[in-house]
Amino acid sequence: MSATEFEELLCLVGPTISKQYVVRDPISASEQLALTLRFLASGDSMTSLSYQYLLGITTVSNIINETCQAIWNVLCPVVLRPNMEAEWLAVSESFNEKCQFPHCIGALDGKHITIQCPNKSGSAYYNYKRVHSIVLLAMCDANHIFVSIDIGAYGRQSDGGIFKHSLLGQKLEANAMDLPAPKPLWENGPDLPYVIVADEAFPLTPYLLRPYSGKDGLSTEQRIYNYRFSRARRMIGNSFGILANQWKIFRKPILASVENVIKIVQATICLHNFFTKEQY
Template identity: 60%
Template sequence: KEKWLNISKEFEEVWNFNHCIGAIDGKHVVIQCPENAGSSYFNYKNSHSFVLLAVCDANYIFTFVDIGAYGRRSDGGIFRDSFLGQKFRTNEMNVPDPKPFYFEGNSMPYVLVGDEAFPLTEYLMRPFPGKQGLNQDKIIYNYRLSRARRTIENAFGILSSQWRILRRPINCSIETAMKIVQAIVCLHNYIRIQDIGVNEYITENMVDRDGCDGLIEGSWRRNIDINSAFQDIRRCSTNNSSRKAARIRDDFCEYFNSEGAIPWQFQHC
């Protein structure tokens, strides 16, 4: 629980999202057609892949990875059936108990943040759907969530930018490809921990950052080859959500537009 609280504190201080314990995203890892694999690894983009599902902290350090789901599972169930998803669903992750953001406020849970590909749950917040017709409060909530969620986008971008084996489909057995990805994640974390405050492995221009006129995209976005080993996942779960999960999102939205507002957020709605 102490580690979760430390991660949450960094997300609040750096990315202005309270009670965030990680940003989550998934990628298809494209591989050469494996022998005797049938259709298990054949995905909707007509290539062969397995799935890398990952959570990172506020400093682009991976905290959890789930490697190896079949690439054909492009829609629904990837997060739900992953080891990580199962542990969150059964409340086995030692996440701290909910507590208020401020005196006499509602008790708020600690949550992951993800994009539209993920479900809205009591432990995972996603944006309000649709770009048209959203009121100012919801636009601001989406902006605040996006700032925190971009940490995992940038973490994947750093991998594909710095580890050249990911610039192309990986040409080896499935088992070896999974070990390669696991090794890259471990090496990335090791180097990144040493790099905090030094900025040699991750330079300032490499990752997304806020500028006077809005978002300045990181250089990794311009350097990604169309044949990169990383491809986006369309949807990791169904769009069903509980009333309690929707109420929690509404509470986050209300807080970000009242006691938790930051001065510059109104420039982005």
């Protein structure tokens, strides 16, 4: 992160996390933001940060939670969730240009965020990888920018079940996403809808496509479809990889309550989009 990017982020988030003088000088907004970014980017424990910044562990914890919430509140309306037809068309154009897959408005998948076992949670968060987690269900565009997310589902749930009960899934089912009207791909062709690409864990619907199953017995057209489909769908895997590489907090179990883990994930998603959009 450059000094210019830090200053720009501080100008947006700083007024929200600034403290008033009461008895002693408060910790400045720049110090709070720097501490939080270090925690997210390095994956250091709060105990380690308390020694580095000469602050109490409770103070460090409060700063991280409050700053992550401020980042989400300030940046979410700016960097997340396109909700206009023109924006969806721009996403579709980027997929067509980079992946040669037209009428695609996003690549969808779920990522398990490993956490410590919550108290009295039973097996709700215990997933097939034999660790406790919550699920980040996300959809991205062809530039690895997240356009819609759902955070906090139990790790034991399937991606398809999470999608069905998510706000994104419910809006798509109710046709409330302001998506572009179906259009033909070629002159005098049939009207085809704009779609999301996902793997076999998700249901096949008019707005969500899956690849043809199997490798043998596929026609040439089906193989070409699967190849272009995989080029489009890999964007969400790439986005998760970039996210985990930039923010090392995801490299090991996050030692926090589920509520605070959700705040951390929300903040990193907004920061990911904020810095990625600077490149385009």
